[in-house]
């Protein structure tokens with residue numbers, strides 16, 4: 711019975727993730743969803759900036775702290791191993807939905823492209839960014855990343871295998887294609903407002919810090935020399951650039 715409840719919990723967490731991911735596309739790229747990054751009702755000045763910074767910080771703190779090995783080791787004792795990843799995904803998705811809900815648009819225009827061909831090219835680049843994000847999750851194991859493998863293995867009394875270290879496909883071009891996809895999707899917009907710019911700058915800085923100082927540190931600990939070799943040969947985020955650690 712307990713295993714069945716964990717299975718249902720994990721499936722709900724995955725569903726909430728799917729909703730937040732699809733909403734994120736509409737929110738940032740500005741279509742199909744009721745509230746976007748530039749929705750008509752504008753926030754007020756300094757307070758709007760402050761609220762947005764708090765919302766981004768809630769996401770960043772939840773997403774980074776809960777991914778730390780020391781936090782995980784403690785948290786697993788409370789929540790149990792099979793439900794750990796699903797809980798992480800559920801809380802990340804809820805932090806994102808809170809951000810979309812309470813986001814304060816600041817609609818002063820930074821740039822606006824008029825040329826319709828250029829507009830479509832930029833929309834295409836943003837769509838490519840989202841596609842890179844999705845494809846990257848499948849390259850490193852989508853179902854493990856979102857906790858489904860763990861809840862199904864638990865249900866079937868199987869021990870979950872550690873995910874394989876991926877150096878192929880997009881991972882041959884950069885070490886963090888998923889994050890590169892997000893950066894492309896956040897910056898490629900024909901209409902850049904001050905609100906959107908704050909979002910793009912803060913998320914990009916967060917990605918750079920989290921990848922360089924947290925995720926890569928963990929990956930070096932797990933994969934040792936293999937990861938150091940990978941760092942020497944493949945650039946972090948900029949395709950075809952010289953690799954930097």
Ligand SMILES: C[S@@+](CC[C@H](N)C(=O)[O-])C[C@H]1O[C@@H](n2cnc3c(N)ncnc32)[C@H](O)[C@@H]1O
Nearest residue numbers: 846850874875876877881885886887888889890
């Ligand atoms: C949200 S994913 C982002 C992966 C990567 N930073 C990227 O941008 O493509 C984070 C998870 O991917 C795992 N990961 C990162 N690089 C990996 C690789 N080359 N092969 C397998 N897993 C990887 C990390 O251990 C972490 O659990």
